[in-house]
Amino acid sequence: MKNKHILVILVCLTIASLIAVRIDVYNQAYAAGQSVSDAPIFMRFLGEGKSIVSGLSILQADRYFHGGVGHFSDEHEEGFAIAERDHKACEHPEDHVLPEASPFNILFRVSRQMDVTEHVHLHGDQMKEIIPWLYYAAEIDSRNVQAYVLTGYYLCDRLGKVDQAITFLREGLRKNPDSWEINAELGRIYFQHVKNHEAAVQYLSKAQILIQESPHDKFQERSVLSLLAMSYENLGQGSEALPLYKRLNELFPNGIYEEKIKNFSS
Amino acid sequence: MQQQAIIAKNLYYTYETGKNKVEALKGVDLSVNNGEIFGFIGPNGAGKTTTIKLLLGILIPEKGELALFGRAPSNTETRRTIGYMPEIADYYRYLTPVELLTMYGNIFGIEKKLLHERINKLLKLVGLGEVSNRLMRTFSKGMMQKVSFAQALINDPDLLILDEPTSGLDPVARKKMREVIQDLKATGKTIFFSSHELSEVELVSDRIAILNKGRLLAVGSAKDLLGGKAEGQSLESYFLNMIGERI
């Protein structure tokens, strides 16, 4: 009698599994045909809220970068990685300016002790600690371009994981084909770390086109154009580099650019 | 020891719910002798449970005097000598009867060995010996009543206050309960119990009090109460007459 029950349960489970497999195959085929998100079900549940969660994840990475303390100044809204690129310990004078309190006020004194007042940045190998948050920021919202760029930067420049950075950025590019930022970051990595100037030109020239269609400032345009110009230069294609240096000289009139223009013009 | 287990003089109690005031007791006088079984009857809303709550010190009388063995009910020492069985109580479903009785026994500060023996004895007495270690969430209403009765006896009380002790019990269990009550009386305990089952009250009580709309209508033994009435009249018809006369 007992064996009979087990048999019935096993048969039911087998049938259910077969149906589940069929449904899954159908879903995958449907998703492929309809450009349905391949994100995990939890991420899909978040809906438009995922951009907020993704943004919070980046803020959390920023907190980790500062040893667990949040710094939400303008500098960081633009991306803490950019500030860190100079590798200088930047100062945050606005942080933790606590008003004076009576020394007899025990609650305030305890509160001061609980808060951190010293300013710290992660260094060296410690940088790896921010990677999970950047990774999740990108995983949660695949349109969060900043998450891909920051992850690429930290992986490559701080942790020496060049191949992983390229793979991750390519994945980001697959999901955001119109992003000049990811193209520019890939181009920069190929230029600076891989020394593959052909690949650098491929990505940077795409970035150069896309940046014109997006809101940007002249500093951002300069970084794309200068890397692209140098890549052409390294490939011996001075004629391609010339208009780029001209544009750079328009943006930031500079003796170096003028010299380059003179050289390539002759 | 005091001659009287309970003395209540001119008890008043009013419930206030917002602006509404309900006078639950209006000058109740009561005295229960040591070692007697005292039945307390009355229709729903008569004030029986309120009286019991006052006896237990859960409520404080608005007016009047109340003493159990000569002491105030709110006195902790007074409560050590009282056992109380509520009308309905859904005891902690995640405990077994043994654990429940252990908890109450520990509240009384009963020594471990004595408590263990007493729990076994009580659970056998109420007929729960077989299920003493089963979680109470599986218990029927009748079984809960038996647990309730057992917990009322955990401190070997001098005064036992029972609120509708036989409700939810089958006839066999009722009979058993009556026997236990009689046995307790034989050991010198005082039993004060309220019930709707008039025949039961008549069967076991030494004296009976009838309460209606917060007033005590009559007190006496069943024989005394029925003595002045026509022969063959039951307590039930007497009770209905008493209430009817004053409605």
Next chain:
Amino acid sequence: MKAVWAIACSMLKELIRKKDFYVLVIFMLVLLGFLSYQNFFQIEGVSRYIRDFGYSLLMLFSFIIAVTFTARQLPSEIEARTIYPLLAKPLSRHTVILGKFCGGAMVSIIAFTIFYVIFAGFYMAGGEGKSLILLGQGFIFGILFLCMVSALVMFFSNFMTTSANITLTFLIYIAVGGFSDFLGRMVISSKGIITALYGVLYYLLPHLEFFDMRVRITHAWDPLPAWVVLSLVGYTFIYCFALLYFAGCIFKRKRF
């Protein structure tokens, strides 16, 4: 004291026999196991986010247990009418409140200890800046936090339904975390009657944020000085005593 212990112990049995606790333990184990198993670009030794998640989870779960267990106690006693036989026993109403508080606190502290052992296992397994002192302080602060929460819930359960009590405690927890720092600054920087108003709020609110060691443990900050730990022990004791005493007074006046 025996009566307090007897009441508290009955609540412990509820924890053991209910499935909720085991579900939370398994959930924590699975989640931390999953996070440890995660491989981010073949980078080894990433630990801070596991500590962060682990600590947050254990505090959240312990908080949930403390709130839900303690909040249910008085209302369910009244609903099940077991309050009558309990009040008929030789104990004061303050003792009932103390017993229920001790039960709620004990149940959540035991659950917290189990969660903490799991967390400590993951903490010690990898990562830099491991500190047993920090770990110990985190444990002490967790216990203090749960005592504060249980006392707060016990106080509210005198005049609130279980669900309202749980909601209010959650709101206070969130509000204290979010606005306590702001209030503190306002007390010092504002003037006149506003200072008094902010001051009353600041001193009356339970400073649950003091017990949060998440960032300190995650980012391996220095352990707190002994005087801070002792001050917080004193603060917890005084705050809980005041709340429970007040709760007992209200409970004493209650008519059932």
